[in-house]
Amino acid sequence: MKKISIIIPAYNEEESLPHLYERLEKLMSSMENYEFEILFVNDGSKDNTISLIKEYREKDNRISYVDFSRNFGKEIAMIAGLDYAKGDCVIFMDADLQDPPELIPELVKYWEEGYDDVYAKRNSRKGETWLKKFTSKMYYRVLQHLTNVPIQEDTGDFRLLDRRCVNALRKMRESQRCSKSMFSWIGYKKKEVLYDRDPRVAGQTKWNYKKLVDLAIDGITSFTTSPLRISTYVSIPTFMILFIYFIYVIAKCIVTSTAIQAYQAIILLILFFSGVQILLFGIIGEYLGRIFNESKNRPLYLVNEYNGEKEMNDEDK
Ligand code: UDP
Ligand code: MG
Numbered sequence: 407m408k409k410i411s412i413i414i415p416a417y418n419e420e421e422s423l424p425h426l427y428e429r430l431e432k433l434m435s436s437m438e439n440y441e442f443e444i445l446f447v448n449d450g451s452k453d454n455t456i457s458l459i460k461e462y463r464e465k466d467n468r469i470s471y472v473d474f475s476r477n478f479g480k481e482i483a484m485i486a487g488l489d490y491a492k493g494d495c496v497i498f499m500d501a502d503l504q505d506p507p508e509l510i511p512e513l514v515k516y517w518e519e520g521y522d523d524v525y526a527k528r529n530s531r532k533g534e535t536w537l538k539k540f541t542s543k544m545y546y547r548v549l550q551h552l553t554n555v556p557i558q559e560d561t562g563d564f565r566l567l568d569r570r571c572v573n574a575l576r577k578m579r580e581s582q583r584c585s586k587s588m589f590s591w592i593g594y595k596k597k598e599v600l601y602d603r604d605p606r607v608a609g610q611t612k613w614n615y616k617k618l619v620d621l622a623i624d625g626i627t628s629f630t631t632s633p634l635r636i637s638t639y640v641s642i643p644t645f646m647i648l649f650i651y652f653i654y655v656i657a658k659c660i661v662t663s664t665a666i667q668a669y670q671a672i673i674l675l676i677l678f679f680s681g682v683q684i685l686l687f688g689i690i691g692e693y694l695g696r697i698f699n700e701s702k703n704r705p706l707y708l709v710n711e712y713n714g715e716k717e718m719n720d721e722d723k
Contacts, residue, residue, distance in 0.1 A: 409441040410514065411493030415483035416459070417449040419501040421608035423458050426503055433507045434468065440514070445470045446501075447487045450477030463713070475708040480612075481583040481621075482707045484563065488572050490712065496572055498563045502606040505564035509601050513566040522594035525558060525565035528603045545622050552626055555590040558598070565589065581706060582696065584625035627692055640682060648675075 412430070416423070434442045448456045448471060456473055463469040472490050474483070484498060495517055499505045509526055516524045546559045563585055567575070574592045575585075659666060709717040 407439065407441045408495075409443060409493040410510075411443040411445055411487075411491035411496045412510075413445050413447065413484065413487030413491055413496055413498050414501050415447045415449055415480050415487065416451060416455050416501040417477060417480070417483075417612050418451045418453045418455060419609060420451075420454040420458055422502045422606070423455065423462075425607045426501055426507075427462055429503065429507045431466075433510055437511060437514070442468050443470055443491065443493055444468055445472065445487055445491050447471070447483040447490075448473045449480065449483045450474050460714070470713050471711075472709055473711040475710045478707045480563075481585055484585055485575070485579075485583065486707050486709070488576050491572065493569075495566055495568050497566045500562075500564070502609065502611075504603050504606055505562070506601060506604060509564075509599065510566075512599055516597045516599065517566050517568065520595065521597040522568040522571050523565060523589060523592075523596045525561050525589070525596065525598060526601045527558065527598050528560045528562065529600050541618070545625075549587070549622075549625055555587060557587060557590055558596075561586070561598075562603075564601075568594070570594070579706060580700060581704065582624045582627075584621065587625055623692075627696065640685070644679070644682060651675075 414426070419426075430444060446459045446469070448459060456471070459469065459471045463471065470490070472486050474486070478486075487498070488496065495514075497510060497513060499507065505526065513524045513526070543559075546557060549557050550559075567589075571589075571592055571594055574594075575588060578588055578591075655666060658664075705719075708719065711717060
């Protein structure tokens with residue numbers, strides 16, 4: 407029997423978990439030809455999430471869990487899930503039931519037909535503000551323009567990945583992760599499935615705009631160095647303007663035989679150029695920060711417990 411691992415990152419999800427478990431149980435009993443593993447990654451929750459998960463595991467041996475030593479963020483929880491999942495394929499799902507488990511049979515059907523990466527594309531976004539919809543749309547546009555790999559629009563992390571995709575993703579150990587573009591980067595045979603994204607069943611969203619902006623910047627800078635090219639694009643016309651203006655001022659002085667009266671213009675120019683320089687230094691700093699972070703070569707995450715056993719951190723995952 408083929409084994410399907412469902413990976414669920416969970417951060418303070420005690421209110422959603424009972425609903426989630428109920429829906430998953432129904433799903434699993436409707437798909438009798440498969441073995442299931444439900445792998446929770448408890449991302450340093452501060453509520454009762456972990457004790458609930460442990461409770462479920464006692465009743466149901468299909469439940470496994472990885473318990474982080476602290477909150478590492480959803481992206482890191484996802485790679486940990488890939489590291490620990492035992493299935494022939496994995497499915498990423500949110501704990502808040504925004505991704506309906508009822509779609510899983512369809513994902514699996516396409517997997518059986520030979521697709522390696524079956525991703526769910528959102529038809530609508532119920533219960534999300536227009537600002538979030540708008541910013542996410544703009545983000546996809548920008549990301550698409552700047553990177554060479556095609557990015558799937560309106561696609562979250564809800565997807566099924568074949569074992570070989572899992573192995574490929576596990577080789578990508580960078581610390582500032584953007585799974586969305588990594589899924590595109592690995593390639594393989596992809597298939598899109600449409601669905602309606604539901605509002606969260608319970609609890610609060612864990613995202614705020616700062617986190618989203620951080621994710622967006624990571625997504626762009628981890629896949630392309632084209633922001634570095636801004637320096638070229640900005641500097642060429644700037645120097646041309648500078649040169650033309652310089653000629654103009656000199657010529658005017660000679661023709662009218664007056665001294666330069668342009669101290670205000672000079673102040674403006676100084677302000678302008680220092681502005682440009684600050685911008686460029688910012689961009690360079692962004693990449694230097696990345697090199698710094700990657701060169702530290704730290705483990706991506708630390709695990710407190712795996713299925714009830716204390717993790718000693720003595721082997722490489
Ligand atoms: N999540 C996580 N670590 C975090 C933040 C979120 O593991 O630091 C999990 C969360 O429990 C949920 C999923 O990531 O299962 C998506 O989070 P959320 O629903 O808050 O995001 P949204 O759907 O609003 O984008
Ligand atoms: Mg959600």
